[in-house]
Amino acid sequence: MIHISEYSHNTRNQMKSFRLISCPIFLNGVGVHMNYYLKYMLKTVIFFFIMTILIFITVRLMPASPVDMLLQHLSLPPTEANRRELIVEYGLDKNIVSQYGIWMKHILSGSFGNSLLSNTSIGEEMMRRLPYSFGLGMGSLVLSIILSFFLGYGASLKKNGFIDVFTRFLSIFTLSFPSFIVALIIIYVFSIKIPLFKFYSGNPFWGLFFATLLLVFYQSANLTRVARTAFVTMQEKTYVKAYLMRGFPLSYVLLHHCYKPVLYSILSASISKFSTVIGGSVVLEFAFFIPGISYFLISSIMSRDYTVIQAYLVILFIWMYLVHFIVDLLLRFLKGRDA
């Protein structure tokens, strides 16, 4: 079972629905546990093959022919002889099953085939770009989880206090104001008005820095509300009330004895937010000119480079599964002690 679920805005619902899925497996002991992971792996592999077949077919259903695009790119006339030449060179004359087989072989060897336009290995190109995107995605995810934990903690301590009102305002703001406009404002202020940083000089460091900051800002605003709701529900628990009666301050009890359930609900909310992290990073990579894989995707779509689009989708699939798997493991760990 995978939790790729995007849960409702209502956080209580969120926790409830999550418990519904993951509880019974844990109560059954280690044997079922191993069985569960075997099943998970098997399902992932089957999914992977279905996904690659779907991608393969979809790309072949695209309206523009890659051969014509390539001829146009090489500024050659689209004559029948030229077309034939290219079709034979790229192996497009073979039947579709063996084409799929060749592509599969390329994927499994990690080279992902060659780019249609530049004729270089896509795998190498992706590996060069992956650290930027990976740093942006994972860095902002981890930072926003940490930040939202403490902000939610602060907000729950004092209802309608400064942090509470501020984070409520932030969450409404981030839900209704696109991040790329904020990116434009940042570029305007920090690069033109006050020329502190250079964004387009070829060194992507500052672009990456501000993109991560923006993603953290956008993610944590939402997650903070989740954390706050979780902390407030914890305050109703009997054991917390017992601590309070014995004279422990609320701030101490919440931080030392309630962190696991809260982390659980933040993580389960963030797992569903992860696809928006990737989606958001596409726009920000474009706005800040970060040479990540999403920027590569956009430039490849512009030049109709089908092989890169295929490879991107496969890498995205692997990445999403990896993140879900890791977060799932963490959730199981947190749940195990507490359930």
Next chain:
Amino acid sequence: MKRFVLLANMLLLLVIAIIIQEIPLDVTIHLNEAFKNFSTVNIFGTDNLGRDVFSLALSGGLRTWEAVVIASSISFIVGSLLGLTSGYFEGLLGEIIKSLVDLVMIVPSLISALIVTAFLGINPVTAGIALGLFGIGTYMNQANHLTIREKEKEYVQISHLLGVPWYIIVYRRIYKNILPELFVNLGNTASHVVLSYAALTFIGLGSDFVRPDWGAMLYEYRNYIVLRPTLLIVPSLCIFWTSLSIHLFFDSKHS
């Protein structure tokens, strides 16, 4: 809050209607009238090509709303029907539906919409369909959980005993009962579509630059951020207000 948003939007529509009566919409290019200031003729001034920014913003708004309506109705209807079916038939059929939806959900909706609109050309219909289809997961999961919960209730059991056919139980009785809870997500989805559509047109793959969109306006005018910041402020505020009012209107927590 709900009443306030509704009232503000009604007033806004009224003002726009009065203005359109006086000055008809005109998005054609007048190169000799570029970069005009705010005036009674061009309420928000004109852009680098001499187009009236007010008219551009309004027609961009219409296109945005088109995308919002298409995308959210597809996500809502398809997602909740699939969720109801998979929740009611929990066995093999449910698993198959859930796996298919998982496949759709693993690709972020913005990226899939980016690829689809790049090849088919970007307009409210293609963007709306792509964003809608790849956003069904939320509703499917929620409807699935709610249906599993409702199935245990007495009215469903009694309907079974009375011999009511399954499709009436699922699509009429259970659906009616979980509808209010499904609506909670609608504001979230719709305001998300506004932002996604703006992002798609901002990146602008396969876009038609004659047709105005808020995101495309932002991308075109980003060079004039120093010279004429108002050109960027108008579409930004449009996106912000639309998304905010959708969010506040549908969000039950703030009302």
